[in-house]
Amino acid sequence: MLYLVAFLLHCLPLAMGHYDICKSWVTTDDGPSWEFYACQPKAMRMKDYVTVKVDPPGITCGDPPERFCTHENPYLCSDECDASTPDLAHPPKLMFDKEDEGLVTYWQSVTWSRYPEPLLANITLFWNKSIELTDDIVVTFEYGRPTIMMLEKSLDNGRTWHPYQYYADDCMEAFGMPARRVRDLSSTSANRIICTEEYSRWVGSKKEKNVRLEVRDRFAIFAGQDFRNMDNLYTRLESAKGLKDFFTMTDLRMRLLRPALGGTYVQRENLYKYFYAVSNIEVTARCKCNLHANLCSFKEGTLQCECEHNTTGQDCGKCKKNFRTRSWRAGSYLPLPNGSPNAWAGTQDCECYGHSNRCSYIDFLNVVTCVSCKHNTRGQHCQHCRLGFYRNGSAELDDENVCIECNCNQIGSLHDRCNETGYCECREGAAGPKCDDCLPNYYWRQGCFPNVCDEELLICQNGGTCYQNQRCICPAGYKGVLCEQSKCDSDTKACNSASSTYLSLTTFLISALILQLRRLLDF
Ligand SMILES: *[C@@H]1O[C@H](CO)[C@@H](O)[C@H](O)[C@H]1NC(C)=O
Numbered sequence: 001m002l003y004l005v006a007f008l009l010h011c012l013p014l015a016m017g018h019y020d021i022c023k024s025w026v027t028t029d030d031g032p033s034w035e036f037y038a039c040q041p042k043a044m045r046m047k048d049y050v051t052v053k054v055d056p057p058g059i060t061c062g063d064p065p066e067r068f069c070t071h072e073n074p075y076l077c078s079d080e081c082d083a084s085t086p087d088l089a090h091p092p093k094l095m096f097d098k099e100d101e102g103l104v105t106y107w108q109s110v111t112w113s114r115y116p117e118p119l120l121a122n123i124t125l126f127w128n129k130s131i132e133l134t135d136d137i138v139v140t141f142e143y144g145r146p147t148i149m150m151l152e153k154s155l156d157n158g159r160t161w162h163p164y165q166y167y168a169d170d171c172m173e174a175f176g177m178p179a180r181r182v183r184d185l186s187s188t189s190a191n192r193i194i195c196t197e198e199y200s201r202w203v204g205s206k207k208e209k210n211v212r213l214e215v216r217d218r219f220a221i222f223a224g225q226d227f228r229n230m231d232n233l234y235t236r237l238e239s240a241k242g243l244k245d246f247f248t249m250t251d252l253r254m255r256l257l258r259p260a261l262g263g264t265y266v267q268r269e270n271l272y273k274y275f276y277a278v279s280n281i282e283v284t285a286r287c288k289c290n291l292h293a294n295l296c297s298f299k300e301g302t303l304q305c306e307c308e309h310n311t312t313g314q315d316c317g318k319c320k321k322n323f324r325t326r327s328w329r330a331g332s333y334l335p336l337p338n339g340s341p342n343a344w345a346g347t348q349d350c351e352c353y354g355h356s357n358r359c360s361y362i363d364f365l366n367v368v369t370c371v372s373c374k375h376n377t378r379g380q381h382c383q384h385c386r387l388g389f390y391r392n393g394s395a396e397l398d399d400e401n402v403c404i405e406c407n408c409n410q411i412g413s414l415h416d417r418c419n420e421t422g423y424c425e426c427r428e429g430a431a432g433p434k435c436d437d438c439l440p441n442y443y444w445r446q447g448c449f450p451n452v453c454d455e456e457l458l459i460c461q462n463g464g465t466c467y468q469n470q471r472c473i474c475p476a477g478y479k480g481v482l483c484e485q486s487k488c489d490s491d492t493k494a495c496n497s498a499s500s501t502y503l504s505l506t507t508f509l510i511s512a513l514i515l516q517l518r519r520l521l522d523f
């Protein structure tokens with residue numbers, strides 16, 4: 001009987017009964033039709049789908065081969081770790097294998113030969129998929145549990161990490177945090193991150209091997225110790241801020257910070273008995289499918305929701321193409337007992353063409369308007385493009401590419417807005433859709449300027465040549481914009497030498513003529 005109760009207790013949170021159907025064919029007064037419900041996949045043993053990474057490199061024992069001892073019998077150091085011998089190797093995959101009856105297999109670190117330098121190891125598990133814990137995480141240590149460790153998790157495939165739970169034999173000393181127990185948390189602190197001393201004290205290495213992240217105890221805060229009041233748990237998961245996310249992750253990291261000591265002090269003369277050994281990491285969870293799928297399959301090495309309710313994506317996190325005029329929403333556990341595929345259906349409509357999930361109600365206008373429109377959209381339904389963007393004619397209104405940047409040339413255009421076909425408004429002389437060209441008879445130099453010279457109307461005179469439509473290069477003796485002026489006309493100095501030569505020549509000619517006349521007359 002006791003066994004049966006224990007068995008039922010174990011199964012209840014795993015089954016979490018009633019959200020296993022996404023839709024059913026029902027007959028009403030108006031005839032048969034589909035009825036849709038919130039649905040979620042069954043919980044699974046996530047270690048079967050995990051990828052693991054152990055850091056730093058070289059932390060796994062056996063390369064080179066190494067001896068280790070146990071705390072119970074520190075002078076009998078007969079055990080050996082040798083990475084090149086399968087029977088003596090302890091690779092990371094042994095944390096996730098199926099163990100044959102009686103044969104414990106485990107990953108093991110190098111020993112603490114570099115004491116007092118800390119012995120640190122990170123074990124990172126990743127799924128490339130959001131998952132939701134449905135039961136305790138249980139990490140099993142052989143040869144004693146660490147005296148200090150912590151769990152971290154990521155919700156975005158390892159881009160950002162957050163502390164999840166701290167473990168130490170003295171929380172204040174190790175982390176400056178008071179020790180707490182999950183059993184003492186209340187409904188308002190159910191997602192608090194705590195430091196616990198329950199799993200780090202030395203009790204003998206065979207007696208207590210497990211370190212837990214207590215999911216079940218946190219659920220029990222709402223569902224009761226016997227999990228009878230699951231409805232209350234689901235209602236709270238729906239409404240309490242951050243509660244659902246607390247149980248959600250894509251990656252989990254265990255940071256091992258100090259191994260089991262087997263006593264109060266580290267015995268420097270026998271460092272072979274200090275190391276980490278993990279035989280199993282049990283993570284029981286379901287795929288997060290936003291209550292839009294009851295199946296999650298392992299395809300091409302990645303878990304994927306089999307989405308219903310016209311949704312798609314790895315987590316059913318968006319609407320299928322052609323269904324994007326309605327904005328996407330997660331399903332809801334409410335109303336009990338079947339939930340709804342869409343929490344806001346029936347309330348005022350929030351239509352944002354998939355560019356926002358949120359609306360706000362503007363009281364004095366009595367309208368519901370989208371907030372934080374993405375993809376460069378704006379407007380009550382995110383149906384317009386932001387200033388500086390224009391509508392992509394070949395994209396539907398619900399397409400991520402619906403708005404294209406105007407990209408107006410900053411110098412050539414009057415402002416950075418453009419018309420519906422992407423044409424910018426140009427300054428005088430500028431041309432082209434983006435105003436980065438010049439009109440005929442204009443040249444580009446940090447903007448468009450009228451031509452000074454060219455080959456047709458503004459021809460350089462007197463043998464001058466036109467330089468890039470910007471100026472005439474005049475021969476010596478000429479000047480002016482088109483070299484039309486002789487330098488003599490105005491610059492007397494420049495002309496003096498020339499005219500004096502001319503005068504003297506005339507004088508010479510005249511005197512020569514007079515000379516000739518004289519001769520004629522004399523003779
Ligand atoms: C373990 O991961 C943390 C970040 O989560 C990092 O700061 C630390 O250096 C890592 N430790 C090792 C031994 O790789």
Ligand SMILES: *[C@@H]1O[C@H](CO)[C@@H](O)[C@H](O)[C@H]1NC(C)=O
Pocket residue numbers: 128301302304314
């Ligand atoms: C992660 O999942 C996505 C979506 O299924 C897939 O496209 C991608 O290749 C996966 N990445 C890895 C590293 O498996």
Ligand SMILES: *[C@@H]1O[C@H](CO)[C@@H](O)[C@H](O)[C@H]1NC(C)=O
Pocket residue numbers: 036309310341
């Ligand atoms: C999905 O689309 C079908 C076809 O348009 C429609 O009948 C059905 O109501 C939609 N389902 C949901 C959950 O909106």
Ligand SMILES: *[C@@H]1O[C@H](CO)[C@@H](O)[C@H](O)[C@H]1NC(C)=O
Pocket residue numbers: 392393394395396399401402404
């Ligand atoms: C316009 O939308 C289509 C369809 O989504 C897309 O393929 C194309 O790249 C978009 N054009 C631009 C310039 O972004």
Ligand SMILES: *[C@@H]1O[C@H](CO)[C@@H](O)[C@H](O)[C@H]1NC(C)=O
Pocket residue numbers: 419420421422423
């Ligand atoms: C945008 O401006 C260009 C150039 O002025 C013009 O040819 C085009 O017809 C305009 N498009 C619209 C939709 O007004």
Ligand SMILES: [Ca+2]
Pocket residue numbers: 094095096097099104105106278279280
């Ligand atoms: Ca194992």
